[in-house]
């Protein structure tokens with residue numbers, strides 16, 4: 001019952017149907033309720049999917065509300081935070097999940113799409129931290145978890161220059177937020193997932209060549225599951241991590257552990 005009486009807000013979390021492919025937000029929210037959570041506000045820019053998730057969670061007796069929140073819009077954040085304040089008078093956990101990927105190389109990417117990718121994972125996180133901090137402080141403190149990527153640690157040969165750029169920046173921003181919000185008893189940490197099968201990667205997972213190519217680079221030899229990431233999000237959100245702030249958790253099946261491959265080990 002780690003989350004008894006707690007209220008959680010998640011961005012980019014419309015996909016919560018256990019019978020379909022869930023996102024990190026969906027996997028997190030079900031476990032949050034299983035562990036005693038009081039209320040969840042799931043937000044996204046996909047209203048229909050979000051409303052379906054709200055109904056599904058409510059049909060299981062959970063206090064879930066879907067709201068539209070484009071993370072790059074300050075007025076959307078203000079609306080959501082003021083709803084949470086008026087209904088629950090508290091906010092304990094914020095999980096910044098929303099993201100997109102710039103799908104072409106530096107030379108070919110449309111500039112607007114590059115900018116949008118950057119904005120969602122830089123401005124979006126900044127606005128999330130800034131808008132939720134006062135309500136969290138009023139609640140006695142809280143935890144913010146930012147979802148970055150293993151892509152923060154390495155360049156990409158094909159696409160995703162804005163993705164990697166902004167995900168790397170997210171790690172540094174998390175450290176500043178951790179330092180600046182510690183006085184309010186708010187912890188801020190970052191999770192860096194590897195390749196996980198969610199709506200975000202479904203097209204790659206279903207493509208045999210793309211999928212095999214990825215798994216061949218994973219020492220643990222499989223795609224990650226949304227629950228692998230939810231476990232880390234919930235650990236960081238709970239009192240189990242009460243001495244962690246400004247930290248990173250890398251959950252990539254070992255992909256970034258090393259690229260050296262010894263062809264003829266000396267001890268053979």
Ligand SMILES: NC(=O)c1ccc[n+]([C@@H]2O[C@H](COP(=O)([O-])OP(=O)(O)OC[C@H]3O[C@@H](n4cnc5c(N)ncnc54)[C@H](O)[C@@H]3O)[C@@H](O)[C@H]2O)c1
Pocket residue numbers: 011012013014015022023024025043044045046069070071072097098099100120147148149150192193194195196197198199200201
């Ligand atoms: N799945 C992976 O392999 C993987 C790996 C590393 C990082 N990530 C990151 O994890 C996050 C979650 O992805 P997921 O795998 O759960 O997939 P997901 O597709 O379920 O979640 C991403 C969500 O972000 C939403 N979104 C896009 N633009 C938005 C905006 N402006 N405002 C609010 N919401 C917006 C999308 O509608 C979508 O629902 C993303 O930021 C992604 O970059 C995913």
